[in-house]
Amino acid sequence: MTHANCPRCGGRLARDNDSGRCTPCQAAERDRLSAPPPVPASFWEHEPVRQALAERHLGRVIRAYRCHPYHGRVALPQSVVAGWLGITQAQLSRVENGPPLVHLDRLAHWAQLLGIPASRLWFGLPGQPYRVDDRAAEGTADDPYAHDAITEQGKLPAMAVTVERASTGGGGTTDRRRFNAMAALAGIAAVGHPYLMTDPAEVPRNIGMEQVRLASSLVQDFRRADAAAGADQLCDVAVQAHARLSTWAAKANYSREVGDALQSALADLSIQAAWLATDAERRPEARPYLNEAITRARIADDPRMEVQALTQLSMLLRESQPGESLHCAEAALRVSARWATPRLSTLLHLRRAHTYAVLTDAGGFSREMTKARRELERGPHEDDLGFVDFVNEQEVNGIQGLSYLALDRPDRAAQSFRAIIANPSPGHRRNQVYYTVHLSEAEYQQGNVNEAARIALDVLPTVSQMNSGRISRHLGQVRSNLAAPRQATTATRQFVTAYDRAVSA
Known part of the structure; x- marks a missing residue:
C-alpha cells in the first residue's frame, strides 16, 4: 500500500484527495465524533501500537491509536478521543504523556471502549478470562511480579484462602483478629505484595511504578477476598495496608509521574478500606477514608474515582446525616453528568430515594425510585464501571424494601424483599442474605412473629458464614x-x- 491508497480499504485515492481517506470510507465514519470506529484485527499489529502495549502504558496506546494511519493522514484530534472517553482534552494530554494508569476500572473501561483485543492486554476485562502470552507469563525485568500477580478467573487468591482458614483460629477476640490479619498478610505476600510484610518502620527510599501497580492490584485482591471471606476478616488487613502505603507516599522519594499515579491507587484503596469498615460494622472508621479518597481523586483528576467515593459516602451518611447524604448523591450526579451509564445513574437515584425515605419524604422517594427504574430499563452498557456491577432488578427491589421500612410500610417492604427471594441474583449472595434478614424484620413489624422467626432461622447458618458485621447486627436486632x-x-x-448457640460457638 502506498501513500496514494486509502489506509482503510486499500482503494486508490484521487489526486486532489488531501484527507487520506476515500469518499466511501469518509462517509462510513461520519459518526466517529461520538464513538470509536470499528477497526480490523491488523490495526493492532501496527508497530507503535504494539510497542505501547508492550510498555503497559494505556496513555501511549491511545496516542498510537490516534496517530494510526488507518484514520487517514491527519491524526484523530485529542478533543475527539477525549470525548469518547468522557474526559477533557487536557486530561487526555496528561494521560498520554504522564505516568501509566493503574486504576483497573478505568483501564478496563477504556480498553473495551477502543476495542483492544483482550489477548493483547496486561490486565483482565470484566466477564472475560485473563489470558497472557508466553512472554507476559514469564514476567519482565520491569515487572518481576507480573506472573505472581496473575490469578485464574474463578479461583480464590491466596489471601482469601488463607483468611478463610484463619477464621477457625482460637483465642479471644483481639487475638483472633490479630491472627486473621497476620494470616491474610501472608496471603497478600503470596500473590505479589511482599512489601507489606516488612517492618512498619522500614520505609523504602524510592518508590517506582512497580509499587504503584501492586497497590492497585491489591485492591482487586481485597475485593475477591471480601466476597469469599467477608469484611470482618479483612478490615484490619486493609487498614494496615492503607497505613503502610500512605506512610510510603509521605516519606519515600518518587518522581512526579509516580506521585500522580500513586494518588489514584491510594484513593481506590481508601474506598475499599471504607467499604470493609462499613460492612464490618465499624462505620465511624469509614468516613475519613472516603474523605481522603475524594481528595486524592481530585488531585489525580480522576472523576470516576471521585464519583465512587461520593456514592459510598452517601450510603454511609444516610442514617446519621441524611441531608448531607442527599448532597453527596447530587454531587456524584453532577460530576458524572457527561459520562454516567444507566446503571450508575440508577445507583445514584437509588441513593437519593432511600435517603428521602429516611427523611419520611414519600414524594421524594417516589420520584427518585421512578427515575431509578427508568434508568435501569435502559439496560447494561459496555462502559459500566466495576463498582456498579451489583445494580440490577434485585438491588432496586431491595432499596425499595428498605425505603418502605423507613416509611413504616412493612407490608410493601415484605413484597419487595420476597421479589428478591423469588428471583435471586447468584452473583450477589451477600445482598440477598442482607435483604432476607430485612424480610424477617418486615414480617415482625406486621405482627407475623412465627413467619419472622422461620425466615430468621433459615438464614441463620448463612449469616454465620458471611463474616459481615452489618448483616449480623440486623439479625441480632431481629x-x-x-x-x-x-x-x-x-x-x-x-x-x-x-x-444464641451460634453466637457462643
Missing part, C-alpha cells in the same frame, strides 16, 4: 425483638436458642 416475653412461641424460642 433476635432481640423475637426474644421479648410477649412474643414467645415455639418458633420464636427455637430461633432464639439457635441464634
Whole structure:
C-alpha cells in the first residue's frame, strides 16, 4: 500500500484527495465524533501500537491509536478521543504523556471502549478470562511480579484462602483478629505484595511504578477476598495496608509521574478500606477514608474515582446525616453528568430515594425510585464501571424494601424483599442474605412473629458464614425483638436458642 491508497480499504485515492481517506470510507465514519470506529484485527499489529502495549502504558496506546494511519493522514484530534472517553482534552494530554494508569476500572473501561483485543492486554476485562502470552507469563525485568500477580478467573487468591482458614483460629477476640490479619498478610505476600510484610518502620527510599501497580492490584485482591471471606476478616488487613502505603507516599522519594499515579491507587484503596469498615460494622472508621479518597481523586483528576467515593459516602451518611447524604448523591450526579451509564445513574437515584425515605419524604422517594427504574430499563452498557456491577432488578427491589421500612410500610417492604427471594441474583449472595434478614424484620413489624422467626432461622447458618458485621447486627436486632416475653412461641424460642448457640460457638 502506498501513500496514494486509502489506509482503510486499500482503494486508490484521487489526486486532489488531501484527507487520506476515500469518499466511501469518509462517509462510513461520519459518526466517529461520538464513538470509536470499528477497526480490523491488523490495526493492532501496527508497530507503535504494539510497542505501547508492550510498555503497559494505556496513555501511549491511545496516542498510537490516534496517530494510526488507518484514520487517514491527519491524526484523530485529542478533543475527539477525549470525548469518547468522557474526559477533557487536557486530561487526555496528561494521560498520554504522564505516568501509566493503574486504576483497573478505568483501564478496563477504556480498553473495551477502543476495542483492544483482550489477548493483547496486561490486565483482565470484566466477564472475560485473563489470558497472557508466553512472554507476559514469564514476567519482565520491569515487572518481576507480573506472573505472581496473575490469578485464574474463578479461583480464590491466596489471601482469601488463607483468611478463610484463619477464621477457625482460637483465642479471644483481639487475638483472633490479630491472627486473621497476620494470616491474610501472608496471603497478600503470596500473590505479589511482599512489601507489606516488612517492618512498619522500614520505609523504602524510592518508590517506582512497580509499587504503584501492586497497590492497585491489591485492591482487586481485597475485593475477591471480601466476597469469599467477608469484611470482618479483612478490615484490619486493609487498614494496615492503607497505613503502610500512605506512610510510603509521605516519606519515600518518587518522581512526579509516580506521585500522580500513586494518588489514584491510594484513593481506590481508601474506598475499599471504607467499604470493609462499613460492612464490618465499624462505620465511624469509614468516613475519613472516603474523605481522603475524594481528595486524592481530585488531585489525580480522576472523576470516576471521585464519583465512587461520593456514592459510598452517601450510603454511609444516610442514617446519621441524611441531608448531607442527599448532597453527596447530587454531587456524584453532577460530576458524572457527561459520562454516567444507566446503571450508575440508577445507583445514584437509588441513593437519593432511600435517603428521602429516611427523611419520611414519600414524594421524594417516589420520584427518585421512578427515575431509578427508568434508568435501569435502559439496560447494561459496555462502559459500566466495576463498582456498579451489583445494580440490577434485585438491588432496586431491595432499596425499595428498605425505603418502605423507613416509611413504616412493612407490608410493601415484605413484597419487595420476597421479589428478591423469588428471583435471586447468584452473583450477589451477600445482598440477598442482607435483604432476607430485612424480610424477617418486615414480617415482625406486621405482627407475623412465627413467619419472622422461620425466615430468621433459615438464614441463620448463612449469616454465620458471611463474616459481615452489618448483616449480623440486623439479625441480632431481629433476635432481640423475637426474644421479648410477649412474643414467645415455639418458633420464636427455637430461633432464639439457635441464634444464641451460634453466637457462643
